[in-house]
Amino acid sequence: MRASSDRTVPCLFFPAPAAMALVLAAACALLICALPARGAANEGFPNKPLRVVVGFSAGSVVDVSARVIAQKLTESWNQQVVVDNRPSAGGIIAAQTVAHANPDGYTLLSVSASHAVAPAIYAKLPYDTLKDFAGITTTVNSPAVLVVNPALGVKSVKELIALAKAKPGQLNFSSGGIGSATHFSAELFKSMAGIDVAHVPYKGIPEALTETMTGRVQYFLSPLAVALPMMKEGKVLALAVSSAKRVAVIPDVPTIAEAGVPGYRWDTWFGLLVPAKTPAPIIARLNREITRILNLPDVRQRWTALGTEPIPSTAAEFDRLIARDIADLTKLARAANIKAN
Numbered sequence: 001m002r003a004s005s006d007r008t009v010p011c012l013f014f015p016a017p018a019a020m021a022l023v024l025a026a027a028c029a030l031l032i033c034a035l036p037a038r039g040a041a042n043e044g045f046p047n048k049p050l051r052v053v054v055g056f057s058a059g060s061v062v063d064v065s066a067r068v069i070a071q072k073l074t075e076s077w078n079q080q081v082v083v084d085n086r087p088s089a090g091g092i093i094a095a096q097t098v099a100h101a102n103p104d105g106y107t108l109l110s111v112s113a114s115h116a117v118a119p120a121i122y123a124k125l126p127y128d129t130l131k132d133f134a135g136i137t138t139t140v141n142s143p144a145v146l147v148v149n150p151a152l153g154v155k156s157v158k159e160l161i162a163l164a165k166a167k168p169g170q171l172n173f174s175s176g177g178i179g180s181a182t183h184f185s186a187e188l189f190k191s192m193a194g195i196d197v198a199h200v201p202y203k204g205i206p207e208a209l210t211e212t213m214t215g216r217v218q219y220f221l222s223p224l225a226v227a228l229p230m231m232k233e234g235k236v237l238a239l240a241v242s243s244a245k246r247v248a249v250i251p252d253v254p255t256i257a258e259a260g261v262p263g264y265r266w267d268t269w270f271g272l273l274v275p276a277k278t279p280a281p282i283i284a285r286l287n288r289e290i291t292r293i294l295n296l297p298d299v300r301q302r303w304t305a306l307g308t309e310p311i312p313s314t315a316a317e318f319d320r321l322i323a324r325d326i327a328d329l330t331k332l333a334r335a336a337n338i339k340a341n
Contacts, residue, residue, distance in 0.1 A: 045105055045282050049080040052108045052272070053098050053171050055091025056176055057204025061223040061308070064093075065270050066110035068302070072293040083110075087203045090114055090179030092125060099127035102274035105282035108136065113268045115179040116325035120333040121179055121340045129326060134278055134340050135318030136286045138271040139294060142308040143243035144185050144221040145228075146256060147209075147236035151219055152181040157259035160219060164195035172198040174208035174217040178340050182208060184329065185242060185266040186221045191336040192261050192307055223268060224250075225306035242266040269311065271318050283315050 005331035024197045035239075050073070052066045072083040086094040091114050119129045127133075146157065164171045175183035178201045190197055200217050202208045205226050212220040213235045220227075221242060228249065230236045240259040241247050243266075256264040272290065274283060285332060291312040295298060303310050313321070333339070 018322070029213070045285055046077055046079045048106065049082060050106050050108065051082050051084050051243075052110050053084045054088060054092030054110045055086055055088070055095045056112075056180070057087045057206050058085055059226065060176065060205040061140070061142050061225050061268075062110050062112045063271055064225070066272075068294060069139065069272070069290055069293055069298060070298070071288065072296070076289065076293075077191065087177070090118060090177035090183065090201075092122075092179065095129075095133075096276060098273065099132040101275050103279075105274060105275035105278050105286060108286075109133070109273040110139075110270070111273060112270050113325065114177075114179060114184070116322050117181060117184045117329055118179045119326050120329035121184070121237060121338055130211045132276050133273040134276050134283060135315045136272040136274060136283060137294075137315065138269050138288050138311050138318050138321065139290070140248045140270050140303055140308045142223045142225050142268050142270065142306075143241045143247055144229070145224045145241050145250075145253070145267055145269060146189070146219060146221050146239045147149040147227050147231065148219045148239060149212055149215045150234065150237045151215055154239070155237070157254075157256060157261065160239060161193050161195055161260060164193070164197050168196040169198065171195075171218045172200050174211045174220045175199060175201050176205040176208050177201050177203060180205075181266075181268045182221055182223070184333075184338065185268070187338045188223060188266060188332065189256065189261065189264060191338075192264050193276075209236070213309060219239045221266070221310065223308075225308045225326075228306055249305065269321070271313075273318075287315050298328055 016092050048081060052070055055065045056062050066083050069116050070083050073081045086097065091111065095109060108231035119123060148154055148160065154163055174285050175186055182205060183201065194223055201212060205223060208220050209222050209230060211217045213230060224247065225234060231238050238250060238253050240254050240256040242256055245253060294310040294312040
């Protein structure tokens with residue numbers, strides 16, 4: 001509306017002090033009423049199905065841990081939680097999918113330590129590992145176990161190293177993909193043992209373990225939870241575990257450090273992330289519920305029986321863990337000259 005020369009018009013647009021006070025009071029009341037409404041929207045989460053994206057094959061620990069949590073969330077929230085497997089590039093494609101997803105808490109990413117490995121060995125990624133994600137919680141920790149095909153004829157880590165040194169370049173090891181935790185742990189073993197062996201990457205951990213069982217590759221540093229059933233059936237032979245101490249479910253199996261590579265240690269953590277701009281109240285709700293699930297007796301018993309330990313954390317603790325591991329793994333990758341192809 002244009003200004004008018006009528007002297008009464010300004011009174012309509014510029015109220016007297018008393019009228020202005022009433023206007024301001026009304027505006028404040030509207031603002032105060034609006035704030036609880038926004039909080040209520042977050043408190044209404046979730047009101048539709050959720051999706052957990054996994055960058056590895058079904059049957060891997062990163063997949064199984066996601067499925068255990070998805071099932072329990074479906075039961076407690078009465079909303080379907082779907083696990084979406086996208087095995088490729090050591091989890092990078094799955095991470096890219098979630099990094100660019102709507103940050104509303106309905107799209108989660110199930111990750112392993114390979115999430116921190118990727119920025120240590122790739123010159124460029126289609127996302128920023130630190131800036132594009134927010135942690136929900138760590139879920140479980142799983143030591144790796146060095147397994148070989150029984151037909152290989154070696155029964156200890158020292159014998160495996162001796163065979164590799166006697167046949168440089170002729171032995172190979174499998175992994176769940178370039179840049180995966182299984183790749184990095186094996187490269188670290190290769191470097192510290194001083195052996196010349198070839199890397200054969202697969203789409204996921206189950207495939208890498210299968211290739212070891214068939215003898216197409218000689219050894220694999222597998223998550224213990226995945227390899228344990230095959231060990232019990234005698235399809236693979238366990239030489240050592242990667243953790244700092246022996247594991248209760250296989251107490252007779254030494255650590256790699258004990259068995260011939262002093263100082264070696266590798267623990268693989270798993271966890272859940274969301275896109276970075278997901279509202280804090282939604283992250284907090286996810287954290288509370290998933291922490292409750294991880295502490296359920298049946299869930300803890302299921303994981304402990306596989307040599308895997310539930311390790312719920314705060315969202316901030318998980319963010320710090322990823323940042324710290326990226327820094328440490330980058331140093332290790334440079335020192336051992338570990339690079340993605």
